[in-house]
Amino acid sequence: xxxxxxxxxxxxxxxxxxxxxxxxxxxxxxxxxxxxxxxxxxxxxxxxxxxxxxxxxxxxxxxxxxxxxxxxxxxxxxxxxxxxxxxxxxxxxxxxxxxxxxxxxxxxxxxxxxxxxxxxxxxxxxxxxxxxxxxxxxxxxxxxxxxxxxxxxxxxxxxxxxxxxxxxxxxxxxxxxxxxxxxxxxxxxxxxxxxxxxxxxxxxxxxxxxxxxxxxxxxxxxxxxxxxxxxxxxxxxxxxxxxxxxxxxxxxxxxxxxxxxxxxxxxxxxxxxxxxxxxxxx
Amino acid sequence: xxxxxxxxxxxxxxxxxxxxxxxxxxxxxxxxxxxxxxxxxxxxxxxxxxxxxxxxxxxxxxxxxxxxxxxxxxxxxxxxxxxxxxxxxxxxxxxxxxxxxxxxxxxxxxxxxxxxxxxxxxxxxxxxxxxxxxxxxxxxxxxxxxxxxxxxxxxxxxxxxxxxxxxxxxxxxxxxxxxxxxxxxxxxxxxxxxxxxxxxxxxxxxxxxxxxxxxxxxxxxxxxxxxxxxxxxxxxxxxxxxxxxxxxxxxxxxxxxxxxxxxxxxxxxxxxxxxxxxxxxxxxxxxxxxxxxxxxxxxxxxxxxxxxxxxxxxxxxx
Numbered sequence: 001x002x003x004x005x006x007x008x009x010x011x012x013x014x015x016x017x018x019x020x021x022x023x024x025x026x027x028x029x030x031x032x033x034x035x036x037x038x039x040x041x042x043x044x045x046x047x048x049x050x051x052x053x054x055x056x057x058x059x060x061x062x063x064x065x066x067x068x069x070x071x072x073x074x075x076x077x078x079x080x081x082x083x084x085x086x087x088x089x090x091x092x093x094x095x096x097x098x099x100x101x102x103x104x105x106x107x108x109x110x111x112x113x114x115x116x117x118x119x120x121x122x123x124x125x126x127x128x129x130x131x132x133x134x135x136x137x138x139x140x141x142x143x144x145x146x147x148x149x150x151x152x153x154x155x156x157x158x159x160x161x162x163x164x165x166x167x168x169x170x171x172x173x174x175x176x177x178x179x180x181x182x183x184x185x186x187x188x189x190x191x192x193x194x195x196x197x198x199x200x201x202x203x204x205x206x207x208x209x210x211x212x213x214x215x216x217x218x219x220x221x222x223x224x225x226x227x228x229x230x231x232x233x234x235x236x237x238x239x240x241x242x243x244x245x246x247x248x249x250x251x252x253x254x255x256x257x258x259x260x261x262x263x264x265x266x267x268x269x270x271x272x273x274x275x276x277x278x279x280x281x282x
Numbered sequence: 283x284x285x286x287x288x289x290x291x292x293x294x295x296x297x298x299x300x301x302x303x304x305x306x307x308x309x310x311x312x313x314x315x316x317x318x319x320x321x322x323x324x325x326x327x328x329x330x331x332x333x334x335x336x337x338x339x340x341x342x343x344x345x346x347x348x349x350x351x352x353x354x355x356x357x358x359x360x361x362x363x364x365x366x367x368x369x370x371x372x373x374x375x376x377x378x379x380x381x382x383x384x385x386x387x388x389x390x391x392x393x394x395x396x397x398x399x400x401x402x403x404x405x406x407x408x409x410x411x412x413x414x415x416x417x418x419x420x421x422x423x424x425x426x427x428x429x430x431x432x433x434x435x436x437x438x439x440x441x442x443x444x445x446x447x448x449x450x451x452x453x454x455x456x457x458x459x460x461x462x463x464x465x466x467x468x469x470x471x472x473x474x475x476x477x478x479x480x481x482x483x484x485x486x487x488x489x490x491x492x493x494x495x496x497x498x499x500x501x502x503x504x505x506x507x508x509x510x511x512x513x514x515x516x517x518x519x520x521x522x523x524x525x526x527x528x529x530x531x532x533x534x535x536x537x538x539x540x541x542x543x544x545x546x547x548x549x550x551x552x553x554x555x556x557x558x559x560x561x562x563x564x565x566x567x568x569x570x571x572x573x574x575x576x577x578x579x580x581x582x583x584x585x586x587x588x589x590x591x592x593x594x595x596x597x598x599x600x
Contacts, residue, residue, distance in 0.1 A: 072388055072485055098488025106486050112479035115472070126469065127488035140466045176488055 018042040019180050019212050020066065020102070025080035027058075027236075029073070035061050037236040038080070043180065043229075048096050048206050050223040050244065051216040052257060053233035058105055059216035062233070063182040066095045066214070067104035076156045078233050084180070099127045103176050107184040107216075109169040113158030117149055120157050120168050124175030135175070142171040145201060163194035167201070174205065181205075187219045195219070199226050218259035224248050232257070293562035302439025307561050308554060313447040315553020316454040317516075320492055320509045322533040322545035323458065324502040329482035329539050330478035331498040332383060334394040338401040340527020342503060345405045347510030347519045351421060352413040360424035371503030379495045387491070388481075406521065411577065415521065420514035422446065427515055450512040457508055458546055461501065465542065470497060478540070538593020547591065552576045 018044040027036035033275050036058050043049045051059050064070045065077050068089070082088035082090045092148070097103075103124075112120050121142055125135045143150040146167040152160055157168055166186055173181055183202065187195040203226050206209050224230055224244045232240040232253065247253050297304045321339065322443045328336040349370050353363035423429065428445035432453050465471035477494045485491055513523060528551070537548025556575045564571045583590065 002495060067486065069482070069485055072482070074388060093490070094485050095488040097489040103488065104486050110480055110486070111373040112476045112483060114479050115475055120477075122469075123472055123484070123489065124487050126473050126476075172487055204432055 050227035050230040057233040101179040111157040124172035237252040299435040311554035311557035314548035319549025337398040340524040342506040346507040375499035417520035422515035532576040535580040538590025541592035544592030
């Protein structure tokens with residue numbers, strides 16, 4: 001894509017040192033199913049990067065490849081490399097990676113349903129070795145960032161609302177003291193107002209604590225409002241990337257992901273064939 | 283009419299006329315209930331952490347007892363032998379984690395279940411190879427377990443409490459209390475409960491499944507060792523002891539597979555009820571009820587409360 005060439009390097013966020021560099025990775029499930037066919041991306045220190053794409057494009061797989069949760073699901077990174085803070089991390093176990101400051105928030109939240117909210121948050125501190133006092137202090141900070149959680153601290157997580165569970169999942173990840181959070185589909189199944197609230201919190205955590213985020217999201221419109229940079233995945237490939245601003249203004253992105261075009265609204269069927277022609281024949 | 287009288291009235295008349303016999307039976311039921319609870323506890327720990335019904339729990343009881351007795355027979359002092367047996371159980375836990383659980387991660391539960399069958403026969407084979415298949419005496423005295431009995435004059439008769447049974451009850455209670463505290467209030471315990479809830483999420487927040495599995499299988503091994511010592515001291519150490527583990531099944535169904543308190547209460551209920559039933563209702567059907575009565579209770583519980591008395595109700599948001 002021409003856009004990729006234009007913006008690569010010109011984007012302001014890529015001038016800062018990258019925390020995370022994914023270099024041309026290929027992911028195979030069960031030794032036969034090729035899911036990612038060469039995905040490259042970078043997240044700069046303190047940046048929010050959006051990973052956009054339709055269902056099955058490979059967003060979740062990309063995040064799991066980075067966090068190394070893939071191996072527990074019989075997937076494997078067969079090519080390419082992943083570098084976090086300058087060191088290769090593709091052979092580490094998930095808990096070693098969490099200890100180095102990179103943690104994933106799973107799609108669909110997945111709180112520990114039978115534990116209370118507070119116990120959920122404390123499990124996030126499992127890999128830490130800096131003592132109970134520091135963990136208590138951070139717990140207090142999480143309650144500052146997520147006020148609804150404080151009120152529900154002794155509630156069993158399984159019985160809390162979807163929004164509270166998403167906050168709990170993000171708060172739990174924050175308890176590990178991360179420098180980089182891989183956030184998978186935070187808007188899934190939540191009311192628009194709650195989604196807004198959660199994105200605001202993500203924005204705040206990024207600004208105030210300098211945490212970098214890699215955000216997989218189907219809601220491209222919303223994600224590009226908060227992200228600095230975006231990548232668009234299709235069929236296991238990065239087909240486009242650029243600053244959030246550029247992507248928002250790009251006519252293809254507008255048409256395919258934001259649902260707006262110069263010709264008014266198009267039906268999905270038209271877009272589908274048109275898109276295929278445009279992508280692969282161009 | 284007479285049959286109804288024998289079933290509904292006569293047993294209670296007997297209880298009333300010989301309260302000392304009732305007390306004795308209750309005590310015996312309580313003690314065997316405590317031991318059932320201990321075995322069930324081993325199952326619950328592993329079921330919660332690995333999501334698998336560990337068929338090998340029974341043989342772990344035998345294996346640990348055999349190791350203890352075998353080490354002592356080889357000339358190791360009793361207490362040192364106890365420590366060494368604990369070490370063996372730890373090695374076993376590490377081995378199981380490396381060779382069974384890790385390669386089978388994320389496979390269907392039934393595959394893990396079958397793997398525990400394999401483990402059972404492996405342990406039987408190793409046990410017979412090293413220690414031989416003959417029955418042995420538990421080294422109760424060398425481990426400072428008391429022997430003899432206390433005769434309590436009460437209720438117009440005498441109730442005889444074996445000192446060994448008292449010790450068993452105390453040790454089981456301490457073990458259970460310790461495990462409960464650990465799992466409820468410590469970092470490792472919280473991680474254990476998190477793993478029980480969702481392997482995936484636990485992995486994602488940086489909990490090492492491998493570490494938790496080793497700890498849990500080791501804990502189950504220690505529980506098995508305690509059970510093996512107690513049970514072995516009351517009868518003898520042989521591979522027949524493995525069958526006792528099957529008694530844990532009704533206990534688990536009654537108490538719920540996921541509940542530590544459930545295992546204890548379930549064990550006590552099963553122990554008490556089968557002893558009472560045997561004594562007062564058993565003669566009506568020719569005795570020998572003790573071997574099957576627990577399963578009848580389990581069946582009834584399954585009909586009315588499939589997750590058991592204390593099992594986790596599945597929390598599902600719709």
